[in-house]
Amino acid sequence: MKIATWNVNSLNVRLPHVVQWLASSAVDVLCLQELKMDQEAFPLSTIEQSGYRAFWFGQKTYNGVAILVKDGLRVEDVINGIPDYDDPQRRVIAATVEDVRVICGYFVNGEAVGSDKYAYKLDWLARLEAYVAQSLERWPSLALLGDYNIAPDDRDVYDAEAWKDKVLCSEPERAAFRRLIGMGLTDSFRLFNAEDKQYSWWDYRAAMFRRNLGLRIDHILVSDPLKERAAHCEIDKAPRKWERPSDHTPVVLTLKPA
Known part of the structure; x- marks a missing residue:
């Protein structure tokens, strides 16, 4: 099974x-x-x-998430949003595909450290952590995919000093990422790629993509049963080279059969 995440920055476009x-x-x-x-x-x-089925949780102008599943695969237990969290922003959808629980999340950006949006981000992350913990109890084979809007460590930032303590790289955000890891999840990309300068997002300005000045903020975290099945994980840069691209590009994980 191949699973992937991609922030398309407007599906219309x-x-x-x-x-x-x-x-x-x-x-x-x-x-x-x-x-x-x-x-x-x-x-x-x-x-x-x-050739795909679609399950989505849309929102006009911004946000919105979807899970596309190849025809023929079994899909069950689709859930929109984080249960028991009255969030006006549509950022999470989950489904079980065959034996894999897939949670797709568009994590809060946070705008700037200290802002109201940053406070919302930290609260949202705490709600997500609780949701993931509950989900793991029911579905041991779980993958949490999405645009995390978090660069986990300095390897994931083109200029760590310039981004130090700023949104996407601040310590509270990175601590939230570590807490997800602490639940028993693994950063699947780092199972196969230890190098720095591996990015999934590049600003549109200043030829950042051409200069490879980006951040790795799109991730696929997997539980232990899926870690054992992981065969390969890569960032596919090809769509970032297309005309009118998203500022993000897909991350793809290949899993061996159960």
Whole structure:
């Protein structure tokens, strides 16, 4: 099974990219973030024509998440949002695909350390941690995919000194990431890639992609049963080179059969 995450930064704009990438990548599960569209506006027929089923939690203008699943795979227990958390922002969707619990999250950006949005981010992270802990009790084979808006350590930042103590790299955010790891989750990319300068997001400005000045903020964390099945994980930079790309690019994990 191949599972992937991709912040498309507007599915309206990037729909042709998603269709093209699905055809070339042959992933079984694709988690999307930043749909930026109402629930009713989701392009279901186009996704279905590509050979995938879709489960989504949309929101106009910003946010919105989806899980696309290749036809023929069993899907159960779809849940929108974090249960018992009255969050006006639609950032989480989960489903069980075959034997794997997939949680797709568009983590809060936080704007700036000390801001109201940063406080919301820390609260949101705490709510997510509790949700993941509960989910692990029910579904031991779990993958948490998404745009985390957190660069876990200095290897994941093109200029660690410039980003020190700033949003995406601040200690409270990194501590939240470590708490997820402490639950028994593993950063699947780092199972296969120890090098620095491996990024999944590059600002549109100042030729940042061409200069490879980015951050690794898109992650696939997996529980121990999936860690044992992990065969390969990579950042696919190809879509970032396409015309009118998202500022993020997909991260793909290949799992061996159970």
